[in-house]
Amino acid sequence: MIITVVSGKGGAGKTTLAASIAQVFSAEFYDLDVDAPNAEYFLQPEFTETAPITQPVPVFSAERCNGCGICTKECRFNALYKILDTVYLSEPLCHGCGLCKLVCPQQAITFQNSDVGHIRSGHSNRTNNTVHVGDLNIGSTRGTYLISEMVKKIDSNKLAVIDGPPGNSCAAVAAIKPADLIVLVVEPTPFGFHDMQQTEQIVQQMGKPYLIIANKALDNNSVDDFFQDKAKSAALTILLDDRYHKANLQGEILSQQFDEIHTGLQQAIGKELK
Amino acid sequence: MSKQIAILSGKGGAGKTSVTAAIIQTMENVLAVDADVNASNLPILLPHENQSTTAYYGMDIAKVDYNRCTRCGNCLAACQFDAISTDNDGKIIIAGDCEGCSACAFVCRHDAIKMEARKGGDWYVSSTDNGYLVHADLIPGEDNSGKLITKVRSAASALAKEKDIAYIVIDGPPGTSCQAISSITGTDLVLAVVEESLSGLSDYRRLAELVQKFSIPHFVLINKGGFNSEIEKNIVAAAKEFNGTIIGRIPFDHKIPQALQKLQSLADMEDYKDTMAQIVAKMASSMQG
Numbered sequence: 001m002i003i004t005v006v007s008g009k010g011g012a013g014k015t016t017l018a019a020s021i022a023q024v025f026s027a028e029f030y031d032l033d034v035d036a037p038n039a040e041y042f043l044q045p046e047f048t049e050t051a052p053i054t055q056p057v058p059v060f061s062a063e064r065c066n067g068c069g070i071c072t073k074e075c076r077f078n079a080l081y082k083i084l085d086t087v088y089l090s091e092p093l094c095h096g097c098g099l100c101k102l103v104c105p106q107q108a109i110t111f112q113n114s115d116v117g118h119i120r121s122g123h124s125n126r127t128n129n130t131v132h133v134g135d136l137n138i139g140s141t142r143g144t145y146l147i148s149e150m151v152k153k154i155d156s157n158k159l160a161v162i163d164g165p166p167g168n169s170c171a172a173v174a175a176i177k178p179a180d181l182i183v184l185v186v187e188p189t190p191f192g193f194h195d196m197q198q199t200e201q202i203v204q205q206m207g208k209p210y211l212i213i214a215n216k217a218l219d220n221n222s223v224d225d226f227f228q229d230k231a232k233s234a235a236l237t238i239l240l241d242d243r244y245h246k247a248n249l250q251g252e253i254l255s256q257q258f259d260e261i262h263t264g265l266q267q268a269i270g271k272e273l274k
Numbered sequence: 275m276s277k278q279i280a281i282l283s284g285k286g287g288a289g290k291t292s293v294t295a296a297i298i299q300t301m302e303n304v305l306a307v308d309a310d311v312n313a314s315n316l317p318i319l320l321p322h323e324n325q326s327t328t329a330y331y332g333m334d335i336a337k338v339d340y341n342r343c344t345r346c347g348n349c350l351a352a353c354q355f356d357a358i359s360t361d362n363d364g365k366i367i368i369a370g371d372c373e374g375c376s377a378c379a380f381v382c383r384h385d386a387i388k389m390e391a392r393k394g395g396d397w398y399v400s401s402t403d404n405g406y407l408v409h410a411d412l413i414p415g416e417d418n419s420g421k422l423i424t425k426v427r428s429a430a431s432a433l434a435k436e437k438d439i440a441y442i443v444i445d446g447p448p449g450t451s452c453q454a455i456s457s458i459t460g461t462d463l464v465l466a467v468v469e470e471s472l473s474g475l476s477d478y479r480r481l482a483e484l485v486q487k488f489s490i491p492h493f494v495l496i497n498k499g500g501f502n503s504e505i506e507k508n509i510v511a512a513a514k515e516f517n518g519t520i521i522g523r524i525p526f527d528h529k530i531p532q533a534l535q536k537l538q539s540l541a542d543m544e545d546y547k548d549t550m551a552q553i554v555a556k557m558a559s560s561m562q563g
Contacts, residue, residue, distance in 0.1 A: 008313050010448040011287005015473065035451040036284050036480065038473035056354075076333065076375050092452065097354050097375030138484055141419055141452040166286040166448050167312040169418035189534050191291065191315040198313070198414045205415070218531060245526060246501050249471035 001273065002160050003027070004179035006203075008195030010166035012187040013215035013238075015039050016248055017265075018163035020255035021183065022127045024265045025273070027159040029127060032147045032175045034117060034134035039163050041251040045131035047122035053134075053149050054113035055096040055142065060087055064108035071100035071109065092140045116142040119150060126253055147174040154178060159273070168198040176203060181272050182210035186234070188217045193226055211235040211272060235268040276305070276434040277561045278442045278461040282485075284477025286448035288469040289497040292530070294445035295319040296540035296550045297465075299404060301558075303440040306402065307430045308409035309423045309457040310447040311395065312416075319539055322400035322407045328429075330410065330422050332394030333374030338366050342386035349378035349387060373417075397426050399433065406433060420456030423447070427456070441558075450480040458485065462561050464492040465553075466518065468509055470499040470526070475509050482516035493521035493557065500525040522553050 005018040015033070019042035022029045031039040058071075058080075067085030079093035080100060091114060101109040117136040124131045134150050136143050143165070151174065154160050164175035176182060182203050186196040196212070203210050214223045214234040227233035238244070238254075238261065247257050255262040281294045294316060298306045308316035336349075336357075343366055350358050350366070357371040358378060368378075379387040394417065397410035408430040410422050427444070434442050446457040458464055464485050468478045478494070485492050494513045499506060500523075513520055524530075524546065533543055540546040 009287065009315070010313070011285065011469070035449040035454075036286070036473075036477045038285070038476055041472040041476065074376075074380075095354075095373055095375060097373065097377050098352065099375050099377040099380060102352065102377060102380055136451055138450050138480055139452065139455050139487070143449075143451050144417075167310075167418065168414040169312040169412060169416060171418070173415045187287070189531060190318050190537060191534070194315060194318060195313040202415045216531070218528070218535065222535065240528065240531065242501075242526075245498075249469075249474075249498075249502055249505065251472045 001180045002154060002156050002162060002178050003181045003183060003269070004162040004164050004175050005183045005185060006164035006172055006176060006199050007166065007185040008168050008199040009187060009192050012185045012192055014185050015042065015163050016254060017183065017185050017213060017215065018161050019043055019253050020261060020265055021269055022129070022161040023253045023255045024262055025159055025269070026128050027161045028129050029124070029131040030150060030154060030160060030162045031133040032150060032162050033165045034136040034143050034146050037133050037135060040131065040133055042253050043124040043126055043131050044251070045122035045124040047120045049121045050118055052115045052118045053146050055116055055145060056111040057091055057094050057096060057114045058089060058100050058109045059112045061108045061110070064106045066106055068105065070103050070105065074099055074103045116140050117146045126256065144171045144174045147171055151178045168195065168202060172199065173202060176206060176208060179208055182208045183269070184210055184212045186212055186214050188214050188223045188226060209272065211268060213268065214238065216240040236264045276431065276439055276442045278444065279463045279465060279557060280444040280446050280458045280461040281465045281467060282446035282454060282457065282481055283448065283467045283469070284450055284481035285469055285474050288467045288474055290467050291315045291319060291445055292534060292539055293467050293495060294443060297443055297554055299539060299541040300550045300554045301441055301443065304405050305430055305434050305439045305442050306405070306407040307426060307442060307444040308407070309426060309444050311410040311422045311426065312412040312418045314409055314411055316445045317400070317407060317409050319537055320402050320407055322402045325399045325401055327396050327398050329393055330395045330397055330425060331391045332417050332419070332421060333392065334376070334389040335372045335374055335392040336368050336376065336378050336387050337390045338368060339386045339388065342384045344384055346383065348381045348383065352377040352381040395422060397422065397429065399429065405439065408433065418453060420452040423453060423456040450477070450484050454481070454484060458488060458490060461490055463557060464490050465521070465557065466492055466494050467497050468494055469497055470502060470505050470509065472505065475505060475512060478509065479512055482512065482518060486516055491560065492518045494518045495521050495553065496523045498526040499523050521556055522549055524549065
């Protein structure tokens, strides 16, 4: 079973809660916030393995290429450009679609794998399970691809927690897609509600079961007020508390430090586990 | 030409939007841009009135003409994104995973695949109490490759030129990938809002690495501070390492989220008005000459 934690808004507490859920249920952990991965500060795994994630990119044969430039015109991602009679690749933009190879009249293009990032894996004593962290090369456009490649490695027969990316674009969709249960974290502010509802829309369109956790709430009333006329209300509300904040900023797992959070998650999520 | 300031953080929730709104309200002769197009929050905080809405089209999507398709399967082999499949009857189906590369259309011998425009969202020009706001909404789940950000920024530059506006202030997206790049290319200054936490520090380091690649000077505003002097010390050291200058500090204060609930920014709060004015003055003087 796969649980994906998403929020729309950044900083709502995805990583905080994903780490706590993994700790409570001793689950395998996947950090798919690949261009700002932070779960390792909480889970403190001992990394024992690093594997590159690659995609095919074009390589040009200097002998065969006559600089006609057809490939540069056909590429939909503007990843190819020509200076004088030489074609160059802007690798961060390449999607590895293979069109350039297909259109080349000189058969001058072959494909070769190149890194878009890597996965670090290791054991965490805090969850007593494996942790996998995705690191996208800084500046790369291939975050969604890296997420999809990592998702392929998840064994859904075991319990796994995915810490998803912020935002509501295709990267979030890629992290939601494999999940059997979505945990939507909402920071109960006008920003948080706005962004969470966009994520909720994606989750509903994909027909995924989900539950909502309100985090950093100033009080219970504002959360209740917001969910008053909604289809679903918060399964758990965590208040803005200096003790939580302090523990959080130095990398403590809240469920390990605070019984009320441990119990709260055990009840809210435990119900939904198969 | 207008001077451009991009506000970023790496980590989400560090306080980019709250700080951006306060800067916009404190500055004069300024145009605001919300470049966080798939979780656009600046318009929530800045009262505005819509002046124009324009549709945004992202990558095209492949579409099958079933009158021409012979189900030869060439397209299936060409697609690198597993976006093409066949149903039980062998009919070719193209899914939403299509990245718009057009390889399938190229290999189709029967001219049965056409690339069609796909709407990815809308972008808007709005007026505010204090100038203009250019912002956008990506349709939830669509590709956020940075194209829409580029679109919004070029519209903002054109408007600033037309209206002779001195400053463009950009509320950036979280992360350090292509969206962040689209938000900082060609800017004169980056303001990094860094949350005083291990995560905040780690993401700042990734961001600073990126900013340095573009040779853009940057300031660091430490936010939600005052709890852990060790982490703060490490943020100061990291800023030094990446040639960033600490511009100010905002403490972890419950009054700030309370004000946000009421849609008030730091500039509306007596305690932080002066801090914001000082930050704006420092940024403005750094961009002179």
